Amino acid sequence: MPKQINGQKKGSVIPNDLSDSFEEVKAFLSDEDTLHLFDDLTKVNPVTTTTVLKCLQARYAGNVFYTNAGCSLVTVNPFQPISSLYSPELMKEYHAALRPQELKPHVFAVAEQTYRNVQSQIEPVNQSIIVSGESGAGKTWTSRCLMKFYATVAASTTSPKGNEMVERIERRVLDSNPVMEAFGNACTLRNNNSSRFGKYIQLQLNRSQHLTSASIQTFLLEKTRVAYQAPCERNFHIFYQITKGATKKERAEWKLHKGANFFWLPNPEKDLEEDCFGVTRDAMFHLGIDCSTQNNIFKVLAGLLHLGNIQFSSSIDESQPCEPEDDAKGFVKTTADLLKMSAEELLETLRIRTITAGKQQQVFKKPCSRSDCETRRDCLAKVIYAKLFDWLVSVINESIYADSSTWGNFIGLLDVYGFESFPENNLEQLCINYANEKLQQHFVAHYLKAQQQLAQKLTCAYTDIKKML
Numbered sequence: 289m290p291k292q293i294n295g296q297k298k299g300s301v302i303p304n305d306l307s308d309s310f311e312e313v314k315a316f317l318s319d320e321d322t323l324h325l326f327d328d329l330t331k332v333n334p335v336t337t338t339t340v341l342k343c344l345q346a347r348y349a350g351n352v353f354y355t356n357a358g359c360s361l362v363t364v365n366p367f368q369p370i371s372s373l374y375s376p377e378l379m380k381e382y383h384a385a386l387r388p389q390e391l392k393p394h395v396f397a398v399a400e401q402t403y404r405n406v407q408s409q410i411e412p413v414n415q416s417i418i419v420s421g422e423s424g425a426g427k428t429w430t431s432r433c434l435m436k437f438y439a440t441v442a443a444s445t446t447s448p449k450g451n452e453m454v455e456r457i458e459r460r461v462l463d464s465n466p467v468m469e470a471f472g473n474a475c476t477l478r479n480n481n482s483s484r485f486g487k488y489i490q491l492q493l494n495r496s497q498h499l500t501s502a503s504i505q506t507f508l509l510e511k512t513r514v515a516y517q518a519p520c521e522r523n524f525h526i527f528y529q530i531t532k533g534a535t536k537k538e539r540a541e542w543k544l545h546k547g548a549n550f551f552w553l554p555n556p557e558k559d560l561e562e563d564c565f566g567v568t569r570d571a572m573f574h575l576g577i578d579c580s581t582q583n584n585i586f587k588v589l590a591g592l593l594h595l596g597n598i599q600f601s602s603s604i605d606e607s608q609p610c611e612p613e614d615d616a617k618g619f620v621k622t623t624a625d626l627l628k629m630s631a632e633e634l635l636e637t638l639r640i641r642t643i644t645a646g647k648q649q650q651v652f653k654k655p656c657s658r659s660d661c662e663t664r665r666d667c668l669a670k671v672i673y674a675k676l677f678d679w680l681v682s683v684i685n686e687s688i689y690a691d692s693s694t695w696g697n698f699i700g701l702l703d704v705y706g707f708e709s710f711p712e713n714n715l716e717q718l719c720i721n722y723a724n725e726k727l728q729q730h731f732v733a734h735y736l737k738a739q740q741q742l743a744q745k746l747t748c749a750y751t752d753i754k755k756m757l
């Protein structure tokens with residue numbers, strides 16, 4: 289067998305097309321000073337991973353973070369706030385441009401073009417923007433930019449009454465962000481504000497292209513995070529917000545005494561800008577969640593933290609239920625109080641399995657093992673949190689909803705949550721990786737192939753024209 293070096297048989301001849309492309313890549317990269325000028329990756333020739341990445345790198349080095357790839361936009365995360373890049377003036381410039389796609393590549397250009405695509409149809413056609421990328425790439429940031437853009441450009445300017453209405457909707461749509469992020473985002477190894485759920489927002493426009501209402505759909509909330517956090521990661525932001533931002537009176541009511549330790553609240557010493565409770569509360573208030581309802585929500589959350597501290601000791605007699613460990617007895621009572629149930633009811637839920645069997649549908653009660661009790665405890669927390677999250681989404685939807693007769697078409701924003709790959713992936717992670725893969729396959733199959741075919745046709749036409757000349 290001939291020896292192989294890097295997959296290449298020693299002494300074998302490199303096929304012509306490969307050596308050609310190698311020479312082409314070398315030639316393309318030789319002119320380093322021009323690489324940053326490629327503002328559309330379809331103009332890169334040859335298109336290879338190396339040439340594309342080198343162009344993006346050269347642009348990034350020159351503080352240029354957006355690059356077109358046909359009608360897609362590639363964003364490189366600047367990881368620093370650049371206010372001039374998202375100023376209201378720039379927003380207006382893209383909105384007012386005759387041909388926004390001819391301006392520098394920018395998320396506002398995509399936003400404006402999408403807005404015009406809806407407008408320009410005789411029969412309005414709905415449009416959707418997919419924001420995809422790995423965790424920490426900047427999807428949440430981009431989605432927020434898009435929402436701000438539409439909240440500004442799709443605001444009514446005609447009647448003051450109309451203005452009031454749009455401002456209300458616009459404000460509520462924007463207020464949904466801090467609330468959803470507080471309950472659905474968490475600090476991970478890759479991103480201090482990582483979305484742990486996917487979301488699809490419909491911004492609904494009337495015939496005059498004004499924002500009249502919106503709706504939000506969420507999917508795949510990573511509810512396992514409530515009861516399990518990977519090393520160096522944190523639980524959802526809201527748990528840290530309530531423990532750090534509650535007033536003295538609230539602390540006493542929610543039983544969150546300073547210095548208390550909760551198993552489900554790892555790394556509380558990390559101070560993040562996402563920990564600001566005031567912003568979440570204000571946004572909840574604007575969305576119509578009054579102070580007393582907020583208080584009940586935070587009590588439930590505090591209850592979950594106490595629930596996480598309930599540990600069981602193994603029962604010597606298997607026919608008897610496991611007892612909570614001595615120092616966990618107080619947590620049973622506090623959890624039950626905060627969740628508005630009796631301590632007996634809570635213990636029965638955690639320790640006893642009810643089995644219905646036989647033709648007579650007889651009901652048996654069986655004490656659970658220690659590990660089963662702990663699994664049931666974790667499940668209870670996950671179910672309560674998921675229900676609370678769904679309820680919040682439904683409240684937000686009610687506050688931004690308008691009858692379908694008031695709007696004609698919509699712009700959809702799909703923020704697929706970031707894919708990550710761990711040695712052991714949880715169910716939500718597997719699902720999201722699968723969804724991202726499917727999305728990518730669909731994109732390659734339907735969009736890139738169409739673009740490639742078009743590019744091939746153009747190249748043939750160009751060659752024919754050259755021959756004719």
Ligand SMILES: Nc1ncnc2c1ncn2[C@@H]1O[C@H](COP(=O)(O)OP(=O)(O)OP(=O)(O)O)[C@@H](O)[C@H]1O
Binds near residue numbers: 367369423479484705
């Ligand atoms: N355009 C931008 N300008 C400045 N900073 C940015 C920009 N985009 C992203 N960032 C920074 O990168 C961080 C991560 O971005 P973001 O949270 O949007 O990622 P993501 O793709 O939504 O990740 P995940 O899938 O984990 O939720 C932000 O907190 C912000 O600090």
